[in-house]
Amino acid sequence: MGHGRVGIESILSKMGRMVYDSSDARATALAQLKEQEGGDPFRILIGTILSQRTRDENTTKAVANLFARYSSAKELAGADEGEVRDLIRPAGFYNVKAKSIIRVSRQILEKFNGRVPDKVDDLLKLHSVGRKTANCVLVYGYGIPAIPVDTHVHRISNRLGLVETRRPEETEEELTKKVPRRYWLELNDVFVRFGQTTCKPLGPRCEVCTLRGVCKYYREVVSPKRGKLDKPKLGGVSRANIRGG
Numbered sequence: 275m276g277h278g279r280v281g282i283e284s285i286l287s288k289m290g291r292m293v294y295d296s297s298d299a300r301a302t303a304l305a306q307l308k309e310q311e312g313g314d315p316f317r318i319l320i321g322t323i324l325s326q327r328t329r330d331e332n333t334t335k336a337v338a339n340l341f342a343r344y345s346s347a348k349e350l351a352g353a354d355e356g357e358v359r360d361l362i363r364p365a366g367f368y369n370v371k372a373k374s375i376i377r378v379s380r381q382i383l384e385k386f387n388g389r390v391p392d393k394v395d396d397l398l399k400l401h402s403v404g405r406k407t408a409n410c411v412l413v414y415g416y417g418i419p420a421i422p423v424d425t426h427v428h429r430i431s432n433r434l435g436l437v438e439t440r441r442p443e444e445t446e447e448e449l450t451k452k453v454p455r456r457y458w459l460e461l462n463d464v465f466v467r468f469g470q471t472t473c474k475p476l477g478p479r480c481e482v483c484t485l486r487g488v489c490k491y492y493r494e495v496v497s498p499k500r501g502k503l504d505k506p507k508l509g510g511v512s513r514a515n516i517r518g519g
């Protein structure tokens with residue numbers, strides 16, 4: 275069953291209420307960077323590269339270390355690779371990431387006059403920049419509507435039944451067709467926080483989720499299992515009785 279436009283609006287607003295009202299609401303690394311750096315596209319780009327395959331808190335540390343020492347594409351283009359490696363160590367995969375960061379900085383300097391491009395096609399020309407990173411730069415760096423699809427956005431969209439896709443690129447294509455453009459800027463942030471706190475990769479917390487009624491995964495996977503667990507055994511006591519109801 276597909277979700278219509280109204281369905282998506284209500285899903286986003288329920289999800290937003292769950293993440294922004296929850297006591298453990300934390301800013302994602304990119305949202306934090308956006309706030310701290312006033313959305314400097316270069317820092318968002320480097321932050322997104324650093325955030326690959328690591329936790330948010332590690333990204334935040336690595337970005338802070340790096341930008342305390344090098345603050346622009348020009349400076350990083352001529353940086354010492356060994357030093358960069360040490361500065362970004364908290365983010366993991368620091369050998370590859372140090373090389374990528376320096377190479378990207380050089381490309382920005384040489385091909386784009388030191389300014390991070392604000393078009394997807396140009397961003398995709400940069401070393402190690404894929405669609406997710408390019409879209410993150412647009413959303414968090416330039417405030418241009420786009421849908422960055424990371425592992426959280428991909429998983430949750432499929433669980434909810436908003437899309438039925440195998441690859442993040444297909445998810446992006448489907449979501450851009452189904453979600454009204456006015457919601458694109460907020461979508462990544464809300465989905466990522468929701469994925470970190472409630473709809474986790476392993477063990478989604480469906481019992482506290484207000485989207486159960488519209489969620490395909492809940493309907494098809496979680497609920498049937500629960501049904502079996504909740505059925506009182508013959509001669510057994512129901513849960514209400516156990517709780518003294």
Ligand code: SF4
Nearest residue numbers: 473478480483489492
């Ligand atoms: S009901 Fe469960 S699987 Fe569905 S969105 Fe909520 S937490 Fe995720």
